[in-house]
Amino acid sequence: MFDDSNVLGFLEDALTCVPSHGRPVIVVSNEPTFARRILPTLRLTLGDLGLDGRSLEPEEFATLLRPHLARIGAAGTLLVDMRWLMNMVQGNGNIRTWGQMAESLAKDMGLTVISRYDRELLIEEQVQAAFRAHRQFLARSGLYDNPYWIPDDLRLAPWGEQMSFLLGRVVPDYANVSFFMRDDRFAAHGADPEWVAKPRGMTIGQRKSDVWQIYCFGQLRVYRNGRERIEWKLKGGAPKKTRTLFAYLLTCGEKGAHADRIAELLWPDDTIEDGKRARLHHTIAMLRKTLGHGDSVLRSGDFYRLNPPEGSWIDITSFEQLCRRGLSLVKRGQRKEALQIYHTAERLYAGDLFEDIPLEYVESDQEDWCLPRRVWLREMAIKLQRDMSVLLREDGNLREALDHCTKALALDPTSESANIEAMRVFHAQGRPDTVARQYRQYRKAVEAMDASPEGSEVQALFRALTRV
Numbered sequence: 001m002f003d004d005s006n007v008l009g010f011l012e013d014a015l016t017c018v019p020s021h022g023r024p025v026i027v028v029s030n031e032p033t034f035a036r037r038i039l040p041t042l043r044l045t046l047g048d049l050g051l052d053g054r055s056l057e058p059e060e061f062a063t064l065l066r067p068h069l070a071r072i073g074a075a076g077t078l079l080v081d082m083r084w085l086m087n088m089v090q091g092n093g094n095i096r097t098w099g100q101m102a103e104s105l106a107k108d109m110g111l112t113v114i115s116r117y118d119r120e121l122l123i124e125e126q127v128q129a130a131f132r133a134h135r136q137f138l139a140r141s142g143l144y145d146n147p148y149w150i151p152d153d154l155r156l157a158p159w160g161e162q163m164s165f166l167l168g169r170v171v172p173d174y175a176n177v178s179f180f181m182r183d184d185r186f187a188a189h190g191a192d193p194e195w196v197a198k199p200r201g202m203t204i205g206q207r208k209s210d211v212w213q214i215y216c217f218g219q220l221r222v223y224r225n226g227r228e229r230i231e232w233k234l235k236g237g238a239p240k241k242t243r244t245l246f247a248y249l250l251t252c253g254e255k256g257a258h259a260d261r262i263a264e265l266l267w268p269d270d271t272i273e274d275g276k277r278a279r280l281h282h283t284i285a286m287l288r289k290t291l292g293h294g295d296s297v298l299r300s301g302d303f304y305r306l307n308p309p310e311g312s313w314i315d316i317t318s319f320e321q322l323c324r325r326g327l328s329l330v331k332r333g334q335r336k337e338a339l340q341i342y343h344t345a346e347r348l349y350a351g352d353l354f355e356d357i358p359l360e361y362v363e364s365d366q367e368d369w370c371l372p373r374r375v376w377l378r379e380m381a382i383k384l385q386r387d388m389s390v391l392l393r394e395d396g397n398l399r400e401a402l403d404h405c406t407k408a409l410a411l412d413p414t415s416e417s418a419n420i421e422a423m424r425v426f427h428a429q430g431r432p433d434t435v436a437r438q439y440r441q442y443r444k445a446v447e448a449m450d451a452s453p454e455g456s457e458v459q460a461l462f463r464a465l466t467r468v
Contacts, residue, residue, distance in 0.1 A: 011038070011116065012037050027079050058097060098133065120329065125321060211309045219356045222246070236286065243356070381411060398428055420457060
């Protein structure tokens with residue numbers, strides 16, 4: 001169910017379309033106002049069912065649910081507030097897992113499971129995951145089959161099999177149609193439309209437990225299945241080069257990187273080409289070993305590329321989508337919802353992009369593969385902190401607003417927008433001396449970079465705020 005929390009009565013009207021046979025409703029939410037017009041027999045928090053952790057554990061959820069079912073007898077409907085995803089923004093894999101769990105709960109426990117998504121708080125990749133995870137849609141007008149739903153046993157199947165299934169649900173004539181001739185299947189099929197697509201011509205059956213959660217902000221961290229952190233230090237390897245290789249291939253995406261470019265990045269001073277290639281082959285082997293699967297890095301001719309398991313997640317994509325979504329909500333006047341989104345984005349930004357990659361590889365003479373994106377994302381983080389401060393200042397939360405200004409200025413003391421906002425907060429607090437001090441600090445930071453603040457917006461605002 002895709003709901004808008006601002007539309008009164010939507011949830012109650014939609015639930016009338018679900019046959020309950022007189023059995024009670026269990027509501028799962030941390031929000032006291034969620035489904036308040038419904039009279040559930042039982043109201044549970046997200047923590048009661050293990051929905052407030054890093055990753056979703058189906059067995060834990062079922063174990064925690066059973067005692068509550070036994071306490072009230074046979075329940076008819078389990079209504080889950082899916083805003084728990086905001087606590088786990090890396091939860092696109094969790095959405096898929098949840099869809100599978102909902103199917104199992106319906107089958108094994110005789111429950112009608114309704115997953116209520118607040119469409120105001122969803123980002124693009126979450127919507128896509130939800131479309132593929134649930135068999136039906138519930139609306140005020142009734143219950144509808146979801147033409148985008150993919151059953152669990154087809155999620156790792158080739159594109160042609162998935163397309164045959166999807167079209168077969170709409171047009172029975174297509175149910176068993178083969179989209180590709182035998183000779184051209186491996187040239188034409190792919191690809192799961194995730195952040196790094198599978199290469200066309202490859203069908204790699206990795207285990208679902210291998211899904212990666214990749215954190216690129218601050219230290220580069222990769223987790224398998226949300227729990228097991230990948231260790232870069234392996235016997236016989238060079239962890240700095242292995243980590244750099246992973247980061248570089250990650251930025252290269254679907255197209256991958258040529259062996260010569262990788263070798264020049266990692267061994268720029270080595271003039272013996274055969275030696276570079278030997279070192280590269282060893283580093284590739286160590287990266288595969290580090291990631292725990294021989295197919296985690298694929299080779300096609302002289303090109304190498306990462307092969308992430310289906311359902312993998314990367315923080316950069318979610319961060320950018322959250323920032324855009326928050327700005328959209330602000331423009332529509334939905335300030336409370338925007339702050340929720342912004343707080344989630346803020347938690348993701350743990351530092352500069354690939355902060356622990358050695359400078360000798362970041363500031364490469366061969367290829368500017370990291371710094372432009374790092375600067376871009378840092379500026380986005382500064383704007384995020386500034387925008388949060390504006391919302392809080394305009395709502396009168398000056399202390400919290402100042403905290404976000406401080407975070408923005410820590411990222412860049414010369415940021416005009418952050419300095420302007422800090423001066424506005426100090427002025428709202430009635431602290432003219434601090435306004436002047438902030439302006440002096442700004443001038444000092446700019447002059448240290450051999451620039452001039454003269455004529456800047458910061459100077460104009462300072463004059464306006466201190467004018468007697």
